[in-house]
Amino acid sequence: MDTTGEPRGRRKADNEAAGLDSGNDATDPATEAFVAHRNLLFTVAYEMLGSAADAEDVLQEAWLRWVKVDVGQVSDQRAYLVRITTRQALNRLRSMKRRRESYVGSWLPEPLLTTPDVAADVELSESVSMALMLVLETLTPTERAVFVLREAFGIGYDEIAAAVDKTPAAVHQIAHRARLHVEARRPRRAVTARQAEAALEAFRRALETRDLQGLLEVLAPDVVAISDGGGIKQATPRPIIGAGKVARFIVGGLTKNDVPLTVEPTVVNGSPALALHVDGELDGVIAMRVEDTRITGLYYVRNPQKLTHIESETPLTLR
Template sequence: MTAQDPFVAHRGLLFTVAYEILGSAVDAEDVLQESWLRWADCDRAEVRDPRSYLVRTVTRQSLNRLRTLARRREEYVGEWLPEPLLTSPDVAEDVELAESVSMAVLTVLETLGPVERAVFVLREVFDLPYGEIAEAVGRPAATVRQIARRARAHVAARRPRVTVSRSEQQAVVERFLLALRTGRLQELLDVMAPDVVMITDGGGVVAAGLTPFHGAELVAGLLARASGITSDFAPVWLNGAPAIRIGLDGEPCTVSATVADGRITGLYVVRNPHKLTRLDEPAQLSR
């Protein structure tokens, strides 16, 4: 029996690394294609640890891609949100993995520089040794330690401070889905925290807010109006958490949520159709 090629064996891991660094499944797939070509051309006899070699290769290609994307994202119309990924409920069983691919954390990672983001992902999510990370990002190990410390503090200061159980998250999102289906303002208000924030991403392609919406009354009013023009609401698992898929004017829209104290505290609404092309088959994520 022929042994499985290491690239194929580790593909889920490699995709996860690229996606967390880039926040885009489309770009992550492009990075994997580029990395596969480099893997196919390398001298396998010189590769002592295929997994480490492949992670380094994918990281370098992801950094190259991230730098080329920087200007495009600076010119992006309105708020930029990560590309939502359809995932199986099983992803939520790995709590650290699920949190690392959550819309909330990926949005925070967007505020890091390219090298800081790669270092954070490789260290905090995949627990790679500093020496391996140093090789991947082309910096001395001592510098990588400093970068990791700064990135960790930066993310800790900005990520949601309250973590809830999978069952509580699911229960609150189900209440939210029911409120959306009824379109009743009070039910929407009851399921949201007073200081809820809603971020919408239309990419200049479809209508969306250019800045975040703040406050339960404003957000509930907007959602109630949206409920009045569609009845196409469905539960779905996105980025390792329960979420909602909506059909608006024949186009998909996804809503991911953060939860604390039994209420919705944050909503991430993706309407940009270019980011909603991978909602039919669950992504294979692994650490």
């Protein structure tokens, strides 16, 4: 089962049957076009859903519709593929909203181990950052689709209107409303990659040594920590707010467990992160939000069903 209760086992076989496996040669025009835009379509679906498992299912559904199209009659294949992918993602997002009401504990996006080019692309890395993905969760499905297509991918209003079945005028209004909503909640003070890495390194050292004072020095006073166990692994049912509470929770939890802990730097969703191994087994991934050189958000994904995309890199693109 995937993170939203969907069957997972059929995906690889479905992709291979559809000729979408990366090891297959694309020979017919429909397959060539789909494979050429696959990374873009996956990125669109993932930004809309926050789930790689569901994004893969959306791509399969989009493929099944694409192969029924007379490709020779499509003047802009990229736009057409984005449109059908958006529609399928919207359908799934609406059903996911209902399913998440029964999700055990806090919900976090599924982290992706990303390629170096994602981290190097400031616009792309921000658009898939854990912090922004959480903000997008507060939008309605249509607002999220419009925001993602317009702000991340720069798609025109007419094209978005066709994808979400709205008029261009309505899309203008939705985009404006969504932009104001996101801007009010996204990080206000950008930091450089070096500053983010320095904060992560300070946090890592304090974490490995159970250094309470070291954690207090790198955590912002109003830091928010969210953990996602999905009812499978232990996690806090609600966010923890405040440097003192977060630091004591972290140190107390590690001391209580008293097990060998290894903390390894990694890059998740285009940003520095940490992979935690307990007794040699992956326990979870910590992504973070850094503002003014201090950590203002900690996002700890422990749900094992959400850790399947951190063993190998996932290519993402806005183009």
